[in-house]
Amino acid sequence: MKISSMRYLVHQGFKGIWKNRMMSFASFCIMLVSLLMVGISVLLALNINRIIGGIEEKSEVVVQIADGISDADREQLKNNIGALPNVNTIEFYSKEKAWQNMMENMTAEERALFDYADDNPLPDTFRLTVHEIKKMTETTTQIETFPNVETTRSPTAFADTLISIRRVLGIISGAIVLALIIVCLIIISNTTRASVFARRKEINIMKYVGAKNSFIRIPFFIEGMVVGVLAAAGALALTKFAYEGVYAIFNDDFTLWSVLGVSNLYPFEDLFPYVAASYAIAGAVIGAVGTSFSTGKHLNV
Amino acid sequence: MVEFKDVSVKYSSGVDALNKINLKIEDGDFAFVVGPSGAGKSTLIKLVLKEIDATSGEIVVNGFNLNKLRRRKIPALRRTIGVVFQDFRLIPTMTVYENVAFVLRVIDAPAKYIRSRVPYVINLVGLSNKAKSYPTELSGGEQQRVALARALVNDPKLIIADEPTGNIDPALSYEIVGLLKGINECGTTILMVTHEHDLVRHFGGRIININSGNIAFDEYIGGSNED
Ligand SMILES: Nc1ncnc2c1ncn2[C@@H]1O[C@H](COP(=O)(O)OP(=O)(O)O)[C@@H](O)[C@H]1O
Ligand SMILES: [Mg+2]
Numbered sequence: 209m210k211i212s213s214m215r216y217l218v219h220q221g222f223k224g225i226w227k228n229r230m231m232s233f234a235s236f237c238i239m240l241v242s243l244l245m246v247g248i249s250v251l252l253a254l255n256i257n258r259i260i261g262g263i264e265e266k267s268e269v270v271v272q273i274a275d276g277i278s279d280a281d282r283e284q285l286k287n288n289i290g291a292l293p294n295v296n297t298i299e300f301y302s303k304e305k306a307w308q309n310m311m312e313n314m315t316a317e318e319r320a321l322f323d324y325a326d327d328n329p330l331p332d333t334f335r336l337t338v339h340e341i342k343k344m345t346e347t348t349t350q351i352e353t354f355p356n357v358e359t360t361r362s363p364t365a366f367a368d369t370l371i372s373i374r375r376v377l378g379i380i381s382g383a384i385v386l387a388l389i390i391v392c393l394i395i396i397s398n399t400t401r402a403s404v405f406a407r408r409k410e411i412n413i414m415k416y417v418g419a420k421n422s423f424i425r426i427p428f429f430i431e432g433m434v435v436g437v438l439a440a441a442g443a444l445a446l447t448k449f450a451y452e453g454v455y456a457i458f459n460d461d462f463t464l465w466s467v468l469g470v471s472n473l474y475p476f477e478d479l480f481p482y483v484a485a486s487y488a489i490a491g492a493v494i495g496a497v498g499t500s501f502s503t504g505k506h507l508n509v
Numbered sequence: 510m511v512e513f514k515d516v517s518v519k520y521s522s523g524v525d526a527l528n529k530i531n532l533k534i535e536d537g538d539f540a541f542v543v544g545p546s547g548a549g550k551s552t553l554i555k556l557v558l559k560e561i562d563a564t565s566g567e568i569v570v571n572g573f574n575l576n577k578l579r580r581r582k583i584p585a586l587r588r589t590i591g592v593v594f595q596d597f598r599l600i601p602t603m604t605v606y607e608n609v610a611f612v613l614r615v616i617d618a619p620a621k622y623i624r625s626r627v628p629y630v631i632n633l634v635g636l637s638n639k640a641k642s643y644p645t646e647l648s649g650g651e652q653q654r655v656a657l658a659r660a661l662v663n664d665p666k667l668i669i670a671d672e673p674t675g676n677i678d679p680a681l682s683y684e685i686v687g688l689l690k691g692i693n694e695c696g697t698t699i700l701m702v703t704h705e706h707d708l709v710r711h712f713g714g715r716i717i718n719i720n721s722g723n724i725a726f727d728e729y730i731g732g733s734n735e736d
Contacts, residue, residue, distance in 0.1 A: 212620035410600050410611075416558070417663070418587035419615040 217423070221430025224403045231399035232435050238395045239439035239494065240446075242388035243487050247447050249381035251483070255473045256374045263341055263363075263370070271334040271351055272358040282332070285356050289334060294347045298336040306330045331358065342371050389494065396435070396498025400428050404502060428499045436495025440487035447483060451476050510536050511557060511667065511700065516566030518552050518722075526552040528722040529566065534700060536666065539693040541709050542702045544719035550702045553719070554671050557700070558590065559583050571666050588616055591660030591697075593670040597652045599644040599659075605631065606640045609658050616663055630658045634688060650681030657688055661697075668692065670701040674708065686712055 225232045271289065273282060282300070290298045307328045311319060338344050345368075348360040404411065407427075414424050458473050513532040519525050526549045534540055542550050555561045556568055559575050568575040571589040578586060599608050606627060613623045631640050634654040644652055653673055660668050670689065674682035686701070686708055693699045703709065709716060713732025718725045 210617055210619060212623075213614055213617050216614050409598065413598055413600065413611070413659075414615050416587060416592045417612045417615050417659075418584040420584045421581070423615060423617075 213423075217426045218430055220427035221434060224407065224427055224431040225434060227406055228399065228403045228431075231402045232431070235392075235396050235399045235432075235435050235495075235498075236439050236442070238388075239392055239436060239491060240442045242392050243440060243443035243490060244446055245388060246381065246385050246490075247443060247483060247487065248450065249377060249384065251447070251451060251479065253374060253377055253381070254479075256370055256377070258474060260341060260370050260374070265337070267341065267344075267363045268335045268337060269344065269348055269351075269360055269362040271336065271360050273332040273334065274356040274358050275331065277356050281356055285354060286334060288354055289336065289351055292347055292350060294338050294340055294343045296337045296339050298334055301333045301335050303328050303330045303332045306333065392494050393498045393501065396432055396495060397501040399435075400432065400499040401502040403428060403431060425500070425503045428503050429496050432495035432497075432499035433492045434495070436491030436493070437488055438491075439495075440484075440491030443491075444484055444487050447487075448476055448480070451479075510534065510569070510571065510698070512567075512569045513553075513556075514567040516556065516563045516568060518549070518556065518561065519564045526722055527556075527563075530722075530724055532717065532724065532727070534698060536698055537693070537696055538715060539690065539699045540701070540715040540717055541712075542700060542717045542719060543704060543706070543709055544725070546704065548719045549722045550719055551671055554669055554700070554702060557667075557669060558592065559586060588663060589666050591663070591665040591668040593653070593656050593660050593668065593673045595672040595675040597644070597649075597656045597676070599652055599655055601644055604641050604643055605636060605647070605655050605658075608644070608655055609662050612659055612662050618663070626662060630662045631655075633661065634658045648681075649677040650684060653677055653681075653685055654688065657685065657692075661692060665697065667698040667700065670699070672702050672704070674703060674705060679705075679707075682708055683711065 273285065277285075286298060286300065289295060307330050310330070311322075314322075338347060344362055348362050351357055351360050411424055455473050455476060511532070511534040513530050516527060516530045516532075517525070518527040530553070542553065544550055552561070556563055556575070557570050559570075559578060563576075570586060573582075573586045573589075575586070600611065603611065609631060610623050610627045613626065618626075628637070628640070631637055634657050636651060636654055636658065639647060639651060644655065647655065653676075656673075660670075668689070673689075674685055677685070682705065689699050689701060690712065710730075711733050713730050713734075715727070715729050717727045
């Protein structure tokens with residue numbers, strides 16, 4: 209293909225957008241909204257994963273050991289627990305150390321309350337971290353069946369909430385994505401149909417003078433792709449705006465979140481190249497594919 | 510060259526448009542196709558362009574066997590043919606120049622060639638001073654001359670004109686056919702459909718008369734302008 213022909217076809221594509229501007233604008237809007245919704249749910253999922261990851265790293269399961277067992281039994285128990293697949297690290301935390309730690313963290317008045325106690329009321333414990341927080345409950349149930357285990361304590365509540373949010377989000381965004389892609393394709397394909405109709409005379413002549421199908425279709429592809437990429441640019445700008453707003457709120461209240469073991473959100477700069485590339489590719493592909501539905505049967509020689 | 514062997518066309522509506530037509534048009538010929546409305550003339554033209562397929566029989570056009578021609582090779586066939594329609598079919602948003610240049614762009618001709626070839630053919634049909642006009646600013650005869658320039662521009666072996674004079678003043682019709690004759694003298698085969706008997710009698714030449722899907726008459730007659 210000659211450069212001059214390519215230039216001509218690209219020009220025709222842009223002209224088509226303008227000629228057909230109402231429909232092009234409708235395509236643009238629906239694609240922008242779709243990309244935005246998909247983008248935001250993906251970013252949300254990414255951050256929830258990051259938070260869950262942070263909790264996984266920090267959250268400890270405390271296993272309370274029966275009082276007065278032998279060192280050999282304790283070593284046995286430690287090995288048994290350490291052998292569980294979900295257990296990452298395991299550390300023995302003696303009651304003396306726990307007592308000392310507790311005392312250090314108390315004010316003088318508080319400490320005075322314990323002056324009468326010459327006996328250490330705290331138990332020996334194992335502190336362990338897990339690989340996967342979603343299997344934490346399963347793991348603690350297993351540990352509780354081992355001999356010499358009194359009880360276990362684990363911070364599963366918050367993690368469980370996040371995990372169920374992530375699951376619901378996954379289902380909803382999957383459904384939304386599917387629905388939106390279909391809507392996008394329908395709208396774009398109708399836009400193209402209108403554009404084909406607007407240019408039917410030219411197309412008719414093109415066929416008589418021996419234009420190849422690909423040649424006739426290229427302007428419509430370009431039309432779809434340009435609208436797609438413009439929608440991607442719009443979606444990117446809005447995503448950046450919205451994300452940075454949320455990020456700022458989160459950052460301000462960070463102390464509150466960090467108490468819960470939550471690490472911070474990804475900064476938008478880190479995500480920008482991926483978001484931009486995904487939007488651009490998705491926009492261009494949906495735009496081009498959408499046009500091919502209606503160019504298929506209308507334009508054949 | 511156009512060759513029809515026992516070609517029949519039956520439309521899905523049940524109409525028998527052509528019945529076992531046999532026809533041969535040699536390179537360099539000028540043939541008028543005449544006959545009453547509904548005789549099957551346009552059907553014949555559509556077959557040559559492979560807009561429709563014959564129900565039976567064999568067709569060869571400019572070396573392409575249309576029975577075996579794949580869909581994706583149709584553009585290659587059409588690049589050897591120029592077409593002129595009764596209703597001109599110019600693109601209203603393009604100037605005369607663009608309407609003609611458009612054809613060469615479509616077949617991916619070099620820009621340099623387009624720049625020299627387009628003014629040449631526009632001059633040939635006598636419209637150099639109207640190159641920048643839009644079709645609506647032209648008379649019917651002028652519009653048909655643009656269509657002729659468009660059919661000519663990629664130097665086809667065959668030009669097909671389906672009632673090219675049907676929408677223009679009789680006086681201007683002679684001008685159009687005169688142009689086609691001139692093009693024919695340079696070696697291009699011409700197949701022109703018309704039902705204007707005066708024109709045919711005036712110019713003479715090969716007359717193919719179609720009636721109810723059959724060739725009623727296929728002869729050379731002398732033109733009155735040659736007396
Ligand atoms: N697309 C079509 N479908 C059904 N019948 C058609 C079609 N085109 C033409 N015909 C019929 O075929 C016959 C020949 O038509 P046509 O070739 O257009 O005649 P002409 O050009 O000589 O006037 C007519 O009876 C016409 O009604
Ligand atoms: Mg006809």
